[in-house]
Amino acid sequence: MADYDNSRYTYTQVLAGTGYYMKDDMLRYSGGVSTMQGKLNTAGHNCGTPDGKFGNGTDTAVKSFQRSQSLTVDGKAGKATLTALDKAASGGSSDASAAAKNLKKKFGSIISSFASKYSIGEDVLGGFILTESSGSGFTSGKLLIRFENHIFLKNVPNASKTFKVEDKVHYYYKNGTWNKTHTGNQSSEYDAFNLAIGLNEYYAYYSISMGLPQIMGFNYEVTGFSSPKAMFQDFSISEDNQMKGFCTFIAKYSNGSLLKACQSRDFNRMGAIYNGDGATYGPKLKTNAADYAKA
Known part of the structure; x- marks a missing residue:
């Protein structure tokens, strides 16, 4: 035996x-x-x-x-x-990206521990982080965020004078002009976020994705927090905190369906549950998982 x-x-x-x-x-x-x-x-x-x-x-x-x-x-x-x-x-290539190598160097032990505990491949977890943030949860010392106009507008209807979405492009109104968010510039995300705080603080935090895994604020409970703001404050302390929150999220989200998809390595299903677009997100996730495995 x-x-x-x-x-x-x-x-x-x-x-x-x-x-x-x-x-x-x-x-x-x-x-x-x-x-x-x-x-x-x-x-x-x-x-x-x-x-x-x-x-x-x-x-x-x-x-x-x-x-x-x-x-x-x-x-x-x-x-x-x-x-x-x-x-x-990997089709003959054995070189991993710098982002994958850096991610494994910083968080390999956390990823390995969680992967073992929940029967998930380490590459799957690494792939998620690379897909969402390229392995960094801060930009210029500030928490990496993405403000989602449509989420805020859905919950704060009177915000239409400050935010709008046209042809899937997000805008915020400041200094007499409409400005785009999601341009790759964190200053625009924080401009929109700070304007939202002035209108409704709770839903401002509720409407941003945060940190390495880019978890939405409205997922605060399943991530282990008492409010979206508490999640933001915790994630702002360290990337380690962001990773712990991400692992909690994976284990509990959607009554365990995301965890099961991770365990079976069903990338398209993971993408559908996590991002809402399995056909587009799934292949990206699979590619980044392979990249992390090579690192």
Whole structure:
């Protein structure tokens, strides 16, 4: 009987040369194995839906991949196997983006811990952050935000003299002119946000997305806060706080449906739940997850 606990090593550790993954007849979960399974599928060595358990199907897929790469065919996925797998799963490129490398350096341990606790691939969580914020939760010392006019207008109808949306373009009125938000400039987001605070503070915080994961203020309760403002204040302290809030959100949002989509690596479903546009957001998320895995 193969009694080998794969959960002792993260994917990053094995890729760096610490330990390896192999068949475990007790089928204990490992976030790193889940990441590896997703890559095996992408590389054309199907092992079924990634579940983090190294059983017969994964053993067969690993050996098949090792054989295709002229590696030692022993079913032990160590540094050499994962290095080749990263390259094969990414279409031949083994270079990760600077944002992915920086994200893993700063938050790899938090991501790994949460991934293991909730049976999610580490790359999935990293992919979310890269898709939303490129790995940074602050700009010029201020919390990264995005003010959503349509959310504010829905809840504060008398704000139409200050905010409007035309052909999906968001505008705010200041100094006698209409100005665009969502231009990539945080000053415009904060201009709109501060104007909203003057009209209705609660819904101003309610109508912004915040930090690394860009979670909307109206999700404050599921993220673990008493109000949108409390969430803003906590996220403004550190990126670590933003990551903790994000992990809480993933675990609890939509009665656990987002967590289940993450566990099954259904990227389009994740995109539909998290962003409302699975067909567009899902492929971006999948690409960024692959980028994080390479880092």
